[in-house]
Amino acid sequence: MPTSPSEATGADRPYDLAVIGAGPAGLAGAVTAADQGLRCVLLDAGARPGGQYYRHPSPALHAARPDRLHHHWPVYTGLADRLAEHRAAGRIDYLPQHHVHLLERRDPWRLHAATGADSGGRATVTARAVLLATGAYERQLPFPGWTLPGVVTAGGAQAMLKAGLVLPGSRVVVAGSGPLLLAAAASLTAAGAEVPAVVEAGNYLGYARRPGVLAANPAKLVEAVTHGAALARHTVRLRRSSAVVEAHGTDRVSAVTVARLDRDWRPVPGSERKIACDALAIGHGLVPQLELATELGAATRQVPDGTLALAVDRRQQTTVPGLWAAGETCGVGGAELAAAEGELAALAVADRAPAGRALSARRRLRGFAELMAAAHRPGPSWRDWLRPETEVCRCEEVTAGQIDEAVTELGATDPRSVKLLTRAGMGWCQGRMCGPAVACLSGSDKPTADSRPLSCPVRLGDLAALPED
Template identity: 45%
Template structure:
């Protein structure tokens, strides 16, 4: 298929970073194509109710960020912006002269109905992040959700995952999820934070950098307090139980290294467990384009960018969580700067206009990058969680790979992440390692005796793949009549 040029700038992802990149590039005079795999723009943080719900103001579903609705509406009217929803970029390769060739699949209604290859002179990758999941006995039971999944159900469909819900893990994202569950009518069996958040007391300057986030956390905490629910720190769900679905969970106090305090275990009745441990950047497209990575705030790999959000590849920019997890405000600032940089690079925006528009965003980026560093310090994920695992604990849900199989593979000499996955089947399922990858890498590193996944010979083995998103074979054959 002959590639077509769709726009001056192609933005992949319509979350906070992608929305701001698109509007700033377009305001700077560039034509923009905004691609997103979801039904509506907004991403996870600005998720909206479906049109079919008939809500008078569906875009106001996220009441904490009403400005997002105005931004989404503005993009919809912008004469230099074309939006395509339910379109996935399933592969990418560098383009001669800069930018990229992007291979698209329209998977609306679950069918491959359109395909295309576009030549993008400038690309902004704003692909976001995945929930970081950690295995524990029983975590593969129906009724166990990630915070992102629970949030998507609440904001995108007004569905409550259970009647009595236990929320656990680490990170500030647990607060809006817990408050949202309460607002939707669920009863909370508890809210457990694995870390001790007194770490914020030692970082008053970091809190002062992000007053909006402090106020937001206070609002969520007030909601929990009104319903007589408090966050219990230093505790975690270490096992889930049930006959065919979740019925109860074992919770325990944790030492600072996340090993269990002996004798602290107790059983909590619940019909749903929402558990997550922060986020993992979505690197697949960036790696396919050959972008360099570097350690992020928590030590995990992120896309390396310069002050203009330009990656190591000419014409390829990155913004948001894939350059380091730091929240929607940081993502918005990075997206805006990437969009402005593309317009400057293309010559549709002059130096003076760029400098005037970029100044405020640069300040916001600097503040929230420091705040992101503090988040990583206050909410670490130490390796002690691996002590919760048993021989039969499922670590890869797609392929039903158990902890014992990973241990046996490493014992037999498979010390690289890729060789462990080849020997066990981890990462071969539909999620392609997105759910289990971080955990399997951590387990492999510990069993191999190295200091973290970054020290493995192939730490990005589950993120570098020729096909980024699973698509029907009929899509590759360009057969719109191919059955599902």
């Protein structure tokens, strides 16, 4: 059972390390730190460890083979076994369903979290050091019809399958850009869905620009070939340099229009084709989740795909003393890279020499991550998919026409100005779904770090309960 919040306040003695996020980076960081004798607390918003990558069904579903929907499942089970051993020995307290919304930079650090499935409680944890392993969320580029029922994110389709053993539909088009599409399509077909097409806006030629990076990561090539072979067995067509530019339907999606794209991602006139489906799984890569760190003033760097990631040194420390980061917060690169960085961060916190194997893995895999980001960077003309009435911010129902009016007639020059004039990004998701699109439509040339005092919605009562000091 997880430790109760009252047992984890840390009021009597601060933890040596608080790890936020129980995905590959957080798990590796927590167990490595415990291996070195540190007393740790592992907080995670999910109900079970593993993060998005190793999301798996509840035991109540009695899944016979959860491993069939994952790559490198033994890596996760190894980390989970080590976590269980450290918890039994009292070296790690594991706190699921803890949404950390505020970091106070003190000596020691103070972490405030909303607790429970509906965030109905609260907890405070103190620790001498913090490791941020909060992962990433999916980037969505809007298009006409993207708000129809049956249109889900590519990662959302995988989450439904991995956690709930359900499919978003029986005939699912997978679209967007990035390696997640192939993995999602392979999982869906393995579970019995029909996937008529994988629609990739990129063309994969960007990977050929750095053959040395590819040669250093043969496992990535093997993984791609494995996905490709699985899709070929199910006669799934791969449409490169193409995009879903419209979804059709009334009560739910019934078909999508796919168009060829030029090098700037502008739809080629006359290339449109309609594909019947009852679900669409779509995503254009991942955006690192940085709010807890950027609110403290942590420096960021621009990734080749146009997103921002935390800037860290060779020991994974951010520019904020006492705050380390690992995994997708440092730039999206996959589970293996995340685990290596989590291990390196934990060793740094414990004042131990870095492991040579982890250093080598980070250097090799971070190089591939940068190559991958450049290969799947959205083209500037994706905005040509939009119509004035296309909703960009779904929470506040702000359209592309309203954003254009804010820019061309009201003088908005950045995402914050657009937000103040239109309410785009002020809804429940706090801009996680529409933020990248709003930033692009605002005409901003460079991404800016999202700084906010709270990283997720918090009840007013919980704010009132915070200590006055």
